[in-house]
Amino acid sequence: MEASCQSNGIMWFFKDKGFDDKSINEITKKCKRLDEVTTEKASENWDFLKSIGIHERKLPSIFGKCPKILLLDMHEKLVPMVQCLASLETKPKELASAITKFPHILLHSLEEKLCPLLAFFEALGATEKQIGKMILLNPRIISYSIESKLSQIVDFLAGLGLSKDRMIGNVLVKYPFIMGYSVEKRLRPTCEFLKSLGLKRPQLEKVAINFPEILCRDVDKTLRPNVLYLSSSGFSSGQVAAVVGGYPPVLIKSAGNSLGPRIRFLEEVMGRDISEIVNYPEFFKHGLKRKLESRYKVVRRKNVECSLSEMLDCNQKKFMLKFG
Numbered sequence: 001m002e003a004s005c006q007s008n009g010i011m012w013f014f015k016d017k018g019f020d021d022k023s024i025n026e027i028t029k030k031c032k033r034l035d036e037v038t039t040e041k042a043s044e045n046w047d048f049l050k051s052i053g054i055h056e057r058k059l060p061s062i063f064g065k066c067p068k069i070l071l072l073d074m075h076e077k078l079v080p081m082v083q084c085l086a087s088l089e090t091k092p093k094e095l096a097s098a099i100t101k102f103p104h105i106l107l108h109s110l111e112e113k114l115c116p117l118l119a120f121f122e123a124l125g126a127t128e129k130q131i132g133k134m135i136l137l138n139p140r141i142i143s144y145s146i147e148s149k150l151s152q153i154v155d156f157l158a159g160l161g162l163s164k165d166r167m168i169g170n171v172l173v174k175y176p177f178i179m180g181y182s183v184e185k186r187l188r189p190t191c192e193f194l195k196s197l198g199l200k201r202p203q204l205e206k207v208a209i210n211f212p213e214i215l216c217r218d219v220d221k222t223l224r225p226n227v228l229y230l231s232s233s234g235f236s237s238g239q240v241a242a243v244v245g246g247y248p249p250v251l252i253k254s255a256g257n258s259l260g261p262r263i264r265f266l267e268e269v270m271g272r273d274i275s276e277i278v279n280y281p282e283f284f285k286h287g288l289k290r291k292l293e294s295r296y297k298v299v300r301r302k303n304v305e306c307s308l309s310e311m312l313d314c315n316q317k318k319f320m321l322k323f324g
Contacts, residue, residue: 088132246281
């Protein structure tokens with residue numbers, strides 16, 4: 001009888017918070033033990049999350065994704081975990097954002113999960129501030145196994161030539177989402193594809209250090225189509241390798257919205273050959289209207305000849321001193 005009353009009570013709690021019948025039904029399927037929760041305990045946990053800066057309109061989504069938060073003991077589980085995560089915060093609302101993105105972070109053990117994770121990253125040379133930024137940017141990290149997942153990522157990066165004392169830590173800090181990908185299903189196949197283009201170990205190391213997000217992209221959906229686009233635009237296989245090696249993000253930029261317009265501007269407006277891009281692959285990183293077009297107008301008006309790097313590889317002040 002008491003359980004039934006509690007069950008009815010928690011249903012009224014959800015109704016009071018704006019959940020419809022369908023949402024309540026889905027929540028009860030996710031968490032079978034909700035009938036153990038009193039409305040007082042549910043309200044207490046709800047109000048606590050609101051008190052740490054989570055907007056009330058986001059709370060239904062959080063509890064909808066992870067209703068088990070309602071079962072957590074306030075003082076033994078919820079408060080200690082939030083306090084520890086808050087100590088990692090470097091900017092206001094980082095913790096609130098992390099919980100909103102991945103509310104399951106609150107279910108994990110402080111001693112068994114978060115503390116070993118902090119020690120793991122510290123051993124890679126990451127500072128406490130960097131670790132906080134990393135975990136709060138990609139809170140799913142806390143759900144990853146150190147042994148079966150994170151250590152594999154570290155070993156993979158070490159295999160590319162990165163040292164474990166600091167370089168790998170810097171890569172993980174730069175792009176924490178790399179830890180969510182499988183070495184065998186994504187990172188290694190992408191790396192093998194880059195090798196097939198002609199990239200050598202130092203270039204692969206450069207990709208990992210400066211553009212780790214490229215290693216996470218799907219070969220067939222993103223990388224290969226861009227390589228085929230460059231080839232269809234007139235680059236030879238050797239030139240493609242030089243361009244990719246010189247500016248790896250060319251592999252993940254939009255062919256239609258980024259690469260194509262720049263190539264057409266170079267050939268049709270500037271009257272130059274695409275072979276010049278091989279000597280300066282960073283050509284693709286500059287804004288078309290903000291930089292390419294505006295600087296080309298100055299150079300054309302002055303009627304001077306210069307390489308792409310001379311025209312683009314400097315700040316506006318230096319450019320104007322040279323050509324203005």
